Amino acid sequence: MSDFILAVRTLTRREIVRFLRQRNRVIGALATPLVFWFLIGSGVGKSFSGGANGPAASTGPAASTVSYLHYFFPGTLLLIVLFTAIFSTISIIEDRREGFLQGVLVSPIPRAAFVLAKLLGGTFLALAQCLVIYLLALGFGLPFSVLAFLLFLGTVILLGLGLTALGYLIAWPLDSTQGFHAIMNLFLMPLWFLSGALFPPGGSAGWLQWLIRCNPLSYGLTLLRLALEPGMARTPAMLDPLVSGLVMVLFSAALTYLAILLTDRMTVRNP
Amino acid sequence: MAPAPLAPIASATAVSCQGVTYTYGERRALDAVSFEVTEGEIFGVLGPNGSGKTTLFRLLSTLVPVAAGFGTIRLAGHLYPEEGALARRRLGVVFQSPSLDKKLTVQENIDAHGHLYGLRGAELAARVDALLERFSLGSRRRDLVETLSGGLQRRVEVAKSLVPRPAVLILDEPSTGLDPSARRELWEYLRALRQTEKLTILMTTHFLDEAEWCDRLLILDEGKRVALDTPEALKRQVGGSVLTLQCENAETLRDSLRRELSIESDVRGNFLDLPIPNGDEAERDLLNHVLRRFRRQIVGLTLAPPSLENVFTRLTGRAFVTGGEAVPAKAKGHK
Numbered sequence: 001m002s003d004f005i006l007a008v009r010t011l012t013r014r015e016i017v018r019f020l021r022q023r024n025r026v027i028g029a030l031a032t033p034l035v036f037w038f039l040i041g042s043g044v045g046k047s048f049s050g051g052a053n054g055p056a057a058s059t060g061p062a063a064s065t066v067s068y069l070h071y072f073f074p075g076t077l078l079l080i081v082l083f084t085a086i087f088s089t090i091s092i093i094e095d096r097r098e099g100f101l102q103g104v105l106v107s108p109i110p111r112a113a114f115v116l117a118k119l120l121g122g123t124f125l126a127l128a129q130c131l132v133i134y135l136l137a138l139g140f141g142l143p144f145s146v147l148a149f150l151l152f153l154g155t156v157i158l159l160g161l162g163l164t165a166l167g168y169l170i171a172w173p174l175d176s177t178q179g180f181h182a183i184m185n186l187f188l189m190p191l192w193f194l195s196g197a198l199f200p201p202g203g204s205a206g207w208l209q210w211l212i213r214c215n216p217l218s219y220g221l222t223l224l225r226l227a228l229e230p231g232m233a234r235t236p237a238m239l240d241p242l243v244s245g246l247v248m249v250l251f252s253a254a255l256t257y258l259a260i261l262l263t264d265r266m267t268v269r270n271p
Numbered sequence: 272m273a274p275a276p277l278a279p280i281a282s283a284t285a286v287s288c289q290g291v292t293y294t295y296g297e298r299r300a301l302d303a304v305s306f307e308v309t310e311g312e313i314f315g316v317l318g319p320n321g322s323g324k325t326t327l328f329r330l331l332s333t334l335v336p337v338a339a340g341f342g343t344i345r346l347a348g349h350l351y352p353e354e355g356a357l358a359r360r361r362l363g364v365v366f367q368s369p370s371l372d373k374k375l376t377v378q379e380n381i382d383a384h385g386h387l388y389g390l391r392g393a394e395l396a397a398r399v400d401a402l403l404e405r406f407s408l409g410s411r412r413r414d415l416v417e418t419l420s421g422g423l424q425r426r427v428e429v430a431k432s433l434v435p436r437p438a439v440l441i442l443d444e445p446s447t448g449l450d451p452s453a454r455r456e457l458w459e460y461l462r463a464l465r466q467t468e469k470l471t472i473l474m475t476t477h478f479l480d481e482a483e484w485c486d487r488l489l490i491l492d493e494g495k496r497v498a499l500d501t502p503e504a505l506k507r508q509v510g511g512s513v514l515t516l517q518c519e520n521a522e523t524l525r526d527s528l529r530r531e532l533s534i535e536s537d538v539r540g541n542f543l544d545l546p547i548p549n550g551d552e553a554e555r556d557l558l559n560h561v562l563r564r565f566r567r568q569i570v571g572l573t574l575a576p577p578s579l580e581n582v583f584t585r586l587t588g589r590a591f592v593t594g595g596e597a598v599p600a601k602a603k604g605h606k
Binding site for chain 1: 332333334355356357359360362364366368369370371372374375379382383384386387388389391415431432
């Protein structure tokens with residue numbers, strides 16, 4: 001095993017061990033999306049029942065709530081990935097100035113090792129949580145097929161890498177966690193709102209549809225929908241699955257590359 | 272690890288800084304500082320807040336590189352930043368703020384550090400065992416770092432930094448936050464290490480007593496090198512002994528002394544330091560004169576050999592002020 005891989009493995013394991021040893025993080029990570037899913041899904045579902053373009057434009061209010069919970073499920077998984085990415089990158093800010101990271105930065109391993117470990121750690125945690133929820137959903141009657149499961153795995157991994165890298169790119173240059181929270185509220189949450197997670201893009205204003213099309217998360221969500229509810233995904237406003245796959249691969253590859261580039265560049269910075 | 276592109280220089284110089292300048296925007300944190308640290312030395316960098324020693328540490332620890340044309344830094348024979356990876360391989364760094372992961376155990380922290388330097392397997396295990404033994408940490412190896420006292424955590428920091436067998440150990444204010452007994456204990460470990468590991472130790476400090484324990488001292492003030500010598504030689508510069516007067520208005524008394532007795536003295540808050548040339552006669556004369564003339568203005572007095580504080584004041588014309596560690600604005604972390 002090369003020194004580089006050894007370092008990546010050790011640092012990735014650290015991310016996971018740290019997560020598991022903070023019980024409130026474990027609880028928060030699993031409970032938050034479920035609460036979101038249930039509360040928003042149940043509440044919004046009722047108000048959606050009258051809408052003509054809603055996915056749940058079916059017979060009665062009870063049926064519509066169930067359908068909306070169903071519709072909202074892939075968005076919940078996306079939210080898990082987003083939250084995990086945020087929480088695993090926010091620690092960089094404090095770590096870098098006065099924490100574990102100081103020792104990593106002056107060690108001989110290339111900084112890419114540490115970036116990759118951060119991204120892999122975030123991705124692994126997101127995947128593990130999504131799997132737990134996925135298993136729960138199977139128990140509640142989600143249909144299972146190997147192909148759908150593989151698509152689900154691949155999409156969550158790509159989303160995990162991409163979103164953790166995005167969080168990393170935001171966190172690395174910052175020197176306060178407050179700044180991160182501000183950007184998160186202004187930028188990351190809207191990214192989620194405008195992905196088609198909460199409402200189907202078909203019924204919204206033109207400029208909003210355009211925004212949704214520019215949002216890489218919309219493509220990830222399309223793939224998730226395809227894996228989790230193939231029947232419901234086939235609406236006219238649906239993005240093309242192949243294009244979605246391509247966008248997701250490019251999205252995570254580009255952001256991972258940028259994260260490594262940014263971290264390396266800081267070595268030669270000399271204000 | 273790749274072979275060295277340049278052979279390490281032959282002399283017994285462990286760390287060398289030549290004309291190193293570093294600026295934060297307009298402000299010069301370091302101004303053409305040059306010095307060399309000899310192998311096996313305990314070398315102290317002493318200075319008050321804002322003297323540039325934190326910046327110097329950031330450069331020497333390879334946290335930030337020195338810009339091209341702003342001086343040369345050699346660490347264990349390797350140029351930094353040009354041969355960064357080689358220099359880092361030979362360098363141990365102990366930061367002022369903890370660099371341990373508090374959610375990991377002592378052993379996990381130290382193992383992880385070894386992995387970052389390419390150590391693994393039986394070699395790493397043997398090294399970690401030896402270090403834990405030497406730092407009397409064996410019984411705590413499975414404890415989470417957050418359950419350890421400050422003094423113990425600092426000991427783990429030092430043990431961790433020694434895993435890759437560095438040639439040079441660089442410490443930033445290692446005694447900060449330690450009580451006097453923990454500080455003495457840390458120093459005992461450091462002195463022993465110099466013997467057994469053939470280690471060169473460089474540390475920044477603003478503790479004057481700690482500075483006394485170093486073999487040689489670099490004194491920095493406002494980014495400039497003001498002195499470099501052994502503590503004894505530095506104190507000899509000041510002279511025989513120092514008469515310290517405690518008074519209500521030190522500046523007035525200083526002016527009176529200069530006017531009436533032609534004696535130069537250094538103000539240090541409510542204290543006034545008067546260097547006295549060698550000789551009992553001179554001491555008696557000075558005491559006599561000062562007491563006869565100014566008894567009313569003097570609250571208390573002590574007669575003692577010169578301290579590094581006197582040295583600093585003599586060299587810079589200012590009192591050695593310490594307090595919270597001043598960090599350059601750019602480097603200010605989130606607390």
